[in-house]
Amino acid sequence: MILPLLLAAVQAPPAQHDVVVAALHRLRIATQVEGGKVKACQARVSSGDAEIDRTACEATVACFNGGVTQPEPLADCVEVKVAAFVRKRDGQ
16 A cells, blocks of 8 residues: 555656757859869858758769759759768667
8 A cells, every 4th residue: 555655656757858959051152064064063152061061962963864964953953862872870
């Protein structure tokens, strides 16, 4: 009878949750196109994460050289690839 009362009096402390926020900058990519293909790519304005910058350049080359050459569809294509990279990297 006393044991349930003692157990009821001992409450677990509330769970602690860590929130990690990474503040990134808007990434701007500069490309050099020759003969309808991207020959060079660099982050003109870095996101603040070198891996994301590199992945965005790789995605830009893959998307553009794969035929996605209009600005808006190209940005969408790159965004999908970068988001997939971030999810995989962060274990999501």
